[in-house]
Amino acid sequence: MIEIQHLTKQYKKKELALDDINLTIEHGMFGLLGPNGAGKTTLMRILATVMPATSGDAMIDGFSLKKNPEAIRRKLGYLPQIFQLPPQLTAAEFLDYCAVMKGFNNKKERKQEILRLLEQVNLTDKQNRKIKTFSGGMKQRLGIAQALLGNPDLIIVDEPTAGLDPEERVRFRNLLARFSVNRTVILSTHIVADIESSCEQLAVLNHGQLVATGSTSDLTNHAEGKVWEVEIPADSQSFFNENQIISSRKTADGYVHKVIAEIKPSDSATLLEPTLEDGYLALIGRGANG
Numbered sequence: 001m002i003e004i005q006h007l008t009k010q011y012k013k014k015e016l017a018l019d020d021i022n023l024t025i026e027h028g029m030f031g032l033l034g035p036n037g038a039g040k041t042t043l044m045r046i047l048a049t050v051m052p053a054t055s056g057d058a059m060i061d062g063f064s065l066k067k068n069p070e071a072i073r074r075k076l077g078y079l080p081q082i083f084q085l086p087p088q089l090t091a092a093e094f095l096d097y098c099a100v101m102k103g104f105n106n107k108k109e110r111k112q113e114i115l116r117l118l119e120q121v122n123l124t125d126k127q128n129r130k131i132k133t134f135s136g137g138m139k140q141r142l143g144i145a146q147a148l149l150g151n152p153d154l155i156i157v158d159e160p161t162a163g164l165d166p167e168e169r170v171r172f173r174n175l176l177a178r179f180s181v182n183r184t185v186i187l188s189t190h191i192v193a194d195i196e197s198s199c200e201q202l203a204v205l206n207h208g209q210l211v212a213t214g215s216t217s218d219l220t221n222h223a224e225g226k227v228w229e230v231e232i233p234a235d236s237q238s239f240f241n242e243n244q245i246i247s248s249r250k251t252a253d254g255y256v257h258k259v260i261a262e263i264k265p266s267d268s269a270t271l272l273e274p275t276l277e278d279g280y281l282a283l284i285g286r287g288a289n290g
Ligand SMILES: Nc1ncnc2c1ncn2[C@@H]1O[C@H](COP(=O)(O)OP(=O)(O)OP(=O)(O)O)[C@@H](O)[C@H]1O
Pocket: 011, 012, 014, 017, 034, 035, 036, 037, 038, 039, 040, 041, 042, 043, 159, 190
């Protein structure tokens, strides 16, 4: 279990990247959702002991991040948002190198561990191929294999699906969900679909602040009674601002907008059942993404 207590981060004299974060994360797959610049990477890097917090602490399975980062490092696997893989090495050579760095000194044990990991991430038949020939999805799977070295209790994965095609994204998400059965996996993303099917619990960060925690249905409920379908005839002007519009489609007579509004925006507007994405967009204060 992870208990984050009053965690704050300030980069030089800039505004707070994390502002007094308090959060409990249990076993299973946990989603950390937030728009670009929300503070997700900052939080992931602090939990992964790569960077210190300005103030506050987190207890990870009883160890303090501040007082005992080495003990936490031993229990932790981390896949950063941006990582470089050596293009000339094969998948097996790369994992062998990582295993040596992690202290696997026995050659036979190291080999067994690498074969186990390659199988887990479905790269056994690619183990002798050079990394420079790998697709984005294969590189991410190799990245998660190095994070799984030593069977850590906690895996932190920062925006892993960026740049993957839809099929690879689904495959990677399923892979993470499988690994979360006996451990904690924290998945940070700005893509709601990454969280929807796989995370029981989640938190939403925005401008360095924790704006929601709970289940996916708790998040969906933030948009309850606020999502409307509105028809705008071709000869009328749309009266919604960009932040309210979730989606638009053209019809023969004009447009149909899906919008977020606290009150019924027009007589003909129809109330819709919110989705998780609607809940998220309502919470961070915008309809249109980006
Ligand atoms: N090394 C740094 N020095 C100064 N400011 C930084 C640094 N890293 C991040 N920031 C700032 O801290 C805030 C949070 O950034 P962070 O990268 O943690 O957000 P994020 O949610 O991960 O966003 P993204 O999805 O774009 O990576 C942003 O305002 C960012 O500009």
